[in-house]
Amino acid sequence: MDFSLSSEQTMMVDATRRMVAEDIEPVLAANNPDKPLPKPAALAILQAASRMGITAARxxxxxGGAGLSALDYGLICEQLPTMAAFLIQCQETAVLxxxxxxxxxxxxxxxxxxxxxxxxxxxATTEPDGGSDPRGTRTTAVDQGDHVVVNGNKMWITNGSIADIVNVTCRRGGPNDGRNLMRVVIDRDESPFEAREIDVIGMRQSHLAEMVFDNCRVPKANCFGESGDAAKILTVTWLAGRCLLGLAAVxxxxxxxxxxxxYAGVRKQxxxxxxxxxxxxxxxxxxETAIVASRLLCYNALSAIDRGERANGLSxxxxxxxxxSCDRAIAIGMRLHGAMGLSRELGIERLARDVRMLSIPDGTPEILTLIHGREITGLDAFRPTASESKPRR
Ligand SMILES: Cc1cc2nc3c(=O)[nH]c(=O)nc-3n(C[C@H](O)[C@H](O)[C@H](O)COP(=O)(O)OP(=O)(O)OC[C@H]3O[C@@H](n4cnc5c(N)ncnc54)[C@H](O)[C@@H]3O)c2cc1C
Known part of the structure; x- marks a missing residue:
């Protein structure tokens, strides 16, 4: 077992750091740190990411992608400022x-x-009444000739206000068993919809939106995959997504x-x-212990995904x-700066606000605990009647 990076991985990490310094940090610095980035600035970051191949990393x-492993993509994401990591990951995952x-x-x-x-x-999956349980999706897609008509509200959608293309999780009637969820891809130019920005505590240069689909007519050619495969595609992509969010916290x-x-080396008392x-x-x-342990757990889960293992519990x-752990580590760092940790001058308080944003998407801590618990016991604590719920022996 070798925990060191290969020479290719070292080159990739160095190239990412150069891109961050030359193409991403100047864009972030040129814009208001407290306001969502204007769309042209977000596009400039995505175009820099595209030149590195990471808008379609996996x-x-x-x-037309880079064909990277999940672990190599994770190594790249770990180098990105959180706002850019979120923007790029949202795009890359949508592409997948x-x-x-x-x-x-x-x-x-x-x-x-x-x-x-x-x-x-x-x-766009989450709704005002449905977050942790996507099977409760209420947004409907109803056939009407060569179109489907989409009705419903989506909530907390990354880049929702600036997105041109939205992969919307919709319901086609029937029981709430996840098998009635379908994917409708809405192109904003041909099927307009409303979106409004939501003001939040951290990652304030990011975009988080509520979206309203009111009799939104979408060509049937934009219904993706087999009807009923939306939950499966989401679940598969959440596995690595959890680790990529973990590496953003790292x-x-x-x-x-x-x-x-x-600071500890210059401050005297x-x-x-x-x-x-x-x-x-x-x-x-x-x-430092929190950082190293966190990094290794994320790398471990990503490697398991690359080996084709079921990494539900690991991720x-x-x-x-x-x-x-990273939240607590940042809180310690703030404390060790004394009052300076609270001032906006040094930006430590911003790290504390940003890390909070990472805990909710792709599984809240409670839901992740129950997923892990189900892997350990074979018993499903959030859907106790699920047929797959059998005790492990
Ligand atoms: C920064 C950010 C980006 C996001 N990006 C997107 C996006 O791009 N697309 C998208 O579709 N969504 C996105 N989301 C939404 C996110 O997926 C949901 O917020 C998340 O799934 C939680 O749903 P909720 O907020 O409705 O909380 P709820 O599901 O209402 O949960 C409320 C509380 O109840 C707990 N809880 C719920 N069920 C159980 C249970 N069975 N047992 C124990 N506790 C439980 C939860 O852990 C939580 O503490 C984003 C959210 C954030 C914060």
Whole structure:
């Protein structure tokens, strides 16, 4: 077992850091840190990501992607500022979801512009009344000649306000067993809809939106995959998604750790550097331990996904542990900065706000605990009547 990066992986990480310094940080710095990025700025970041091949990182090369493993993509995402990681991951995951089970005509129509970063895509599943339980989806898609008519509201959708293409999870009637969920891909130019930005505590340069589909007429040619496959596609892509969010938290905690280590080496109290106090060293030790343990859990789950293993428990474990540990590590870093940790001058408080945003998407800590618990016991605690719920022996 070798825990070191290969030379190719080291080159990839270095190239990503260069792209962040040259193409992403200047865009973020040129815009208001408290307001969602204007769409042209978001497109500029996606186009830089496209030049590196990471708007379609895991798509096979034959389909115009980079054909990267989930682990290599994770190594890249770990280097990205959180806002950019969210933007790029939302696009890349939408590209993968549009690719799975679609026909060649659909892929040709939608994927090239998304891969090139010319248009923005997102996936809209969550609704005002349905988050952790996507089977409760109420948005409907009803046949009407050569169109389907979509009605419903979506909530907390990343990039929802600036998206050109939205992969909407809709319901086709029937029981709430997940098998009646279908994917309708809405192109905003041909099927307009309303979206409004939601104001939140962290990642304030990101976009989070409520979307309203009011008798939105969509060509039937935009119904993707087999009717009823929406839940399956979402579940498959959530596995790596959890670890990618975990690695975004590792990025934030690492920045807090580096700032705290530097501060402990210059700040003096009682006539000596605070880094010399045993309790400050304990805080730094706790922070670094959280970062290393989190990183390894995420890499471990991504490697399992690459080996084709069922990584449901591993990815749930990785995300829950990582977000919680990195959140606590950042809180320690804030504390070790004294009052400076609370001021907006150093930006440590921003890391604390941003990490909170990562805990909810792709599974809340409670849901992830229950997913992991189901893997351990074979018993489903959130759907106790599910037929797959059998005790493990
Ligand atoms: C930054 C961000 C980005 C997002 N991006 C997207 C996106 O692009 N597309 C999209 O579709 N959605 C997106 N979401 C929505 C996200 O997926 C949901 O918010 C999430 O699934 C939780 O749903 P909810 O907010 O409705 O909370 P609820 O499901 O209402 O949960 C409320 C509380 O109850 C707990 N709970 C629920 N069920 C159980 C149970 N069985 N046992 C124990 N506790 C339980 C939860 O853990 C939580 O603490 C995003 C959210 C955020 C914050």
């Amino acid at each position: 798509l096979p090369q034959a389909e 979801r549009l690719h799975y089970g679609s026909n060649p005509e659909q892929r040709k129509r939608f994927l090239p512009d998304l891969i090139a970063g010319k248009r923005i895509a997102t996936t 990025n934030l905690a690492t920045r807090a750790f580096e700032a705290t280590r530097a 009682f006539g000596t550097y605070i880094g010399g106090f045993q309790l400050v060293q304990q805080g730094l030790s706790d922070m 749930a474990m990785a995300k829950r542990f990582t977000i919680d």
